Amino acid sequence: MWFPQKPNQGFNQRCCVAPLTSFKPVERADTSEMSYPSSEDDSYEAKRMSPDWGSKTSMDSGYSSPEPGSMDPTSMPKPTGPAQSKFREQKKHLEPIWKPGIESTSSAPLKPHTGGDVRWDAINAVNAREAPLGLSHFRLLKRLGYGDIGSVYLVDLRGTCAHFAMKVMDKASLASRNKLLRAQTEREILGLLDHPFLPTLYTHFETDKFYCLVMEFCSGGNLHSLRQKQPNKFFSEEAARFYASEVLLALEYLHMLGIVYRDLKPENVLVREEGHIMLSDFDLSLRCSGCMQPSSFFPRSILPGKKNRKSKSDFGLFVNGSLPELMAEPTNVRSMSFVGTHEYLAPEIIRGEGHGSAVDWWTFGIFLYELLHGTTPFKGQGNRATLFNVVGQPLRFPDNPNVSNVARDLIRGLLVKEPHKRIAYKRGATEIKQHPFFEGVNWALVRCAAPPHVPDPVDFSRFANKEAPPPGMEKKVTECSTGSDSNQSNSNDSTYIDFEYF
Incomplete structure (x- = not known):
């Protein structure tokens, strides 16, 4: 079976040929999230369906997951009885990719047809002299938004002009809400993708508290x-x-x-x-x-x-x-x-x-x-x-x-x-x-084909001397900026670009 390859992806240059087999913050009303009992490894869930989702999806709202480190996944009580075998199987399935408590990294394999992509050039250059890549190699510029399992930041790779979108997921929050398999599923799928209309996973790594996925930054919003x-x-x-x-x-x-x-x-x-x-x-x-x-x-x-x-x-x-x-x-x-x-x-x-x-x-x-x-x-x-x-x-x-x-x-x-x-x-x-x-x-x-809308270019120079608060601190920053009114909009706050990405 033949699968189409992704064409060359330069920063301002992309091949025109698609595969022959072809292939905000404005809130949506009544799309709050609800949870349902599960018969699978992950819980039945309707994503973005909790009663307070409307206020939580706004990128000017605070990230509401537990404080990082508030719950150590390795100290969680282990199941006994009939659930023990299921737990062992899930644990064995997760450990090769998400092993808590260590600093680990993995760059996605370089595709032979990705020449001209300055992001790959930057990743490879830093990897060659400072491998493995980790959180310290990136500068968090702005928090773009967040979803059910993590926040997404605009980041740059230190010492380069390459910008990325980094999804940061709190291990303790994922473990406490039974979302570890969802995080793993996303990482595995991103690693498989090789298509011009799907994301590129440039690298992924973890620290003792976070899982991080480094992907392409899309400047045009959604x-x-x-x-x-x-x-x-x-x-x-x-x-x-x-x-x-x-x-x-x-x-x-x-x-x-x-x-x-x-x-x-x-x-x-x-x-x-x-x-x-x-x-x-x-x-x-x-x-x-x-x-x-x-x-x-x-x-x-x-x-x-x-x-x-x-x-x-x-x-x-x-x-x-x-x-x-x-x-x-x-x-x-x-x-x-x-x-x-x-x-x-x-x-x-x-x-x-x-x-x-x-x-x-x-x-x-x-x-x-x-x-x-x-x-x-x-x-x-x-x-x-x-x-x-x-x-x-x-x-x-x-x-x-x-x-x-x-x-x-x-x-x-x-x-x-x-x-x-x-x-x-x-x-x-x-x-x-x-x-x-x-x-x-x-x-x-x-x-x-000519797109019906081409977004204005992002002026990255305005982020030159600024850095976003570290993961886990967004809630405190938001509370300080909004005062007692948790629903107050921060649309004029330069802390955020005017769209969501998660």
Whole structure:
């Protein structure tokens, strides 16, 4: 099986060819986080669904995890009885990557096609003279935001001009909330990725208190913030098609690796400095390395026999003259976890029936609907009403804005409540790419398309003499800056760039 490689990634230079197999702070209302009992290693969780999530997602709010060091993971009580074997298996699974109490590091393997990326050049140069890399090699400039398992900082590599986004996770907080497997899952998945619309993991390391992932910094914020800045708070159909096509290629690549993303929404689609997108946040993803079956691959038709081939120029074409296409979908993956954001949850997740890769196509339909309409289709007055609408109410389109019939047809096909009847259920992204909504998209040259929005460059010189508070101190800094009113906005505080990234 061939997997597309990521093209050269220079700081202002990227290859235009996408894989042929193709593939704030404004708060979203009613997306607070709730937890559910679990039948898997990790707890049932609806991400970003706690009652106070709306105030915690703002990057001007304090990080609310326990104080670093307040709980030593190595001193946690060990389970006994029937749970002991499960604990030992989990511990054995975690130790090779996340071993508490030591300073360790690992740079991601350098890809042979990453020449011209100044970030790799900087990492390799420092590694050559000062390996291994650790937290002391980076300068924390600004805290960009935080999510359920960690904070993300804008950092630079000392002695270089290279900037990165560093996700810092508190070991004690992860252990106390049973999130260690989620942190490990994200690190493992990031290490697998090699695609122009997905993150690059440059290095990862840990200290006695923290796990750290060093990734690409996206200066354009996320699509949710960008949508809010549009004149009517929704994108034109042309712009929506551009962003949806790049997200579709990213999802296709993930599914080819046996990964179900499970957390697609505009907040998790970041905008790079040149205007193209990068999918982020993989701690809710489901990885199933053994779920790709031969039945997951569907050729369009059968190659003609030797006698019927007219000339060498026809080599590689099907009988009907069309080019061969590889279609891959992890159809055998199943999970019972209740994860996601209320407005994006698929019906099969809410009903507790178990779910597979088809949930990504449901969320892709919600995502496209929101880009075009400025809201999600099943949003209710509260979380319970939203979940009820997802399961029991039909899809409706408002009169305004005026969306084309082909766009509505694609959304209808994606938002079918029975997953086995949903478009792309078996044939994956290929079926979506062939829909008339994407007519005219050159999938092999998506990277050459002009983005509808190119963000203003970030002036890194304004951070030259400043350094962010160390991890674990953000809450105290926020309390000092906001006084007694915990809901007061810090939008004018230069401590933060005006978007979230986690």
